[in-house]
Amino acid sequence: NAGVTQTPKFRVLKTGQSMTLLCAQDMNHEYMYWYRQDPGMGLRLIHYSVGEGTTAKGEVPDGYNVSRLKKQNFLLGLESAAPSQTSVYFCASSFPGQASYEQYFGPGTRLTVT
Amino acid sequence: AQSVTQLDSQVPVFEEAPVELRCNYSSSVSVYLFWYVQYPNQGLQLLLKYLSGSTLVESINGFEAEFNKSQTSFHLRKPSVHISDTAEYFCAVSEGGGGADGLTFGKGTHLIIQP
Numbered sequence: 472n473a474g475v476t477q478t479p480k481f482r483v484l485k486t487g488q489s490m491t492l493l494c495a496q497d498m499n500h501e502y503m504y505w506y507r508q509d510p511g512m513g514l515r516l517i518h519y520s521v522g523e524g525t526t527a528k529g530e531v532p533d534g535y536n537v538s539r540l541k542k543q544n545f546l547l548g549l550e551s552a553a554p555s556q557t558s559v560y561f562c563a564s565s566f567p568g569q570a571s572y573e574q575y576f577g578p579g580t581r582l583t584v585t
Numbered sequence: 586a587q588s589v590t591q592l593d594s595q596v597p598v599f600e601e602a603p604v605e606l607r608c609n610y611s612s613s614v615s616v617y618l619f620w621y622v623q624y625p626n627q628g629l630q631l632l633l634k635y636l637s638g639s640t641l642v643e644s645i646n647g648f649e650a651e652f653n654k655s656q657t658s659f660h661l662r663k664p665s666v667h668i669s670d671t672a673e674y675f676c677a678v679s680e681g682g683g684g685a686d687g688l689t690f691g692k693g694t695h696l697i698i699q700p
Contacts, residue, residue, distance in 0.1 A: 475628070504687050511594065513675060513692040514629070529687060561628055572617055572636070572679055574688065576628030 475577035483583045484552040492547040494562030501567045503545040507558040552584045587612040591691035606661040606694045608676030616678050618659040623673040671698045
């Protein structure tokens with residue numbers, strides 16, 4: 472099992488450009504999440520999904536969109552990147568119910584917006 | 586709303602010394618508590634969790650944490666640290682509801698092991 476994988480690992484964008492981050496999991500997890508990690512801020516939830524075709528906003532959703540067209544994939548989109556979106560992005564997945572508290576994380580995507 | 590406070594952003598200790606990483610939470614309801622560890626340039630991994638039952642929980646690599654409801658704390662301890670324990674440690678809380686809305690993380694504590 473590859474677990475949770477993220478593509479790409481690194482990316483540099485100019486202000487105003489768009490991009491999509493891909494998260495894939497092969498554990499048949501129902502729930503998937505996108506977090507951002509900033510120095511001194513811990514992890515903050517951007518969006519999450521409780522199943523194929525469903526998405527919901529987390530703590531810091533502005534400037535991001537997501538889609539969950541397939542159960543194993545969760546895409547995070549930046550339509551018009553801003554320097555404030557420079558961060559490390561982590562995807563996670565879990566089973567539903569009480570097992571959802573154990574989240575499995577990907578290795579992260581380091582994004583720099585200039 | 587729930588929140589998590591990790592009182593120390595950085596904790597330096599000597600190898601083989603004991604360590605305690607502090608975590609306090611606030612919530613109006615019962616909570617589930619977690620410690621995650623992040624090794625350099627990696628994603629987070631679950632270290633240990635408290636869901637119910639015994640208030641003292643242990644990990645396979647010698648860490649333990651005790652849930653103290655009256656003090657709303659979930660401090661992480663290890664009696665003797667190793668250089669390989671160098672990492673960022675995150676305390677997290679969930680108020681339940683199946684965990685669908687994710688976890689609330691603290692800001693993290695960087696554990697630095699000095700030889």
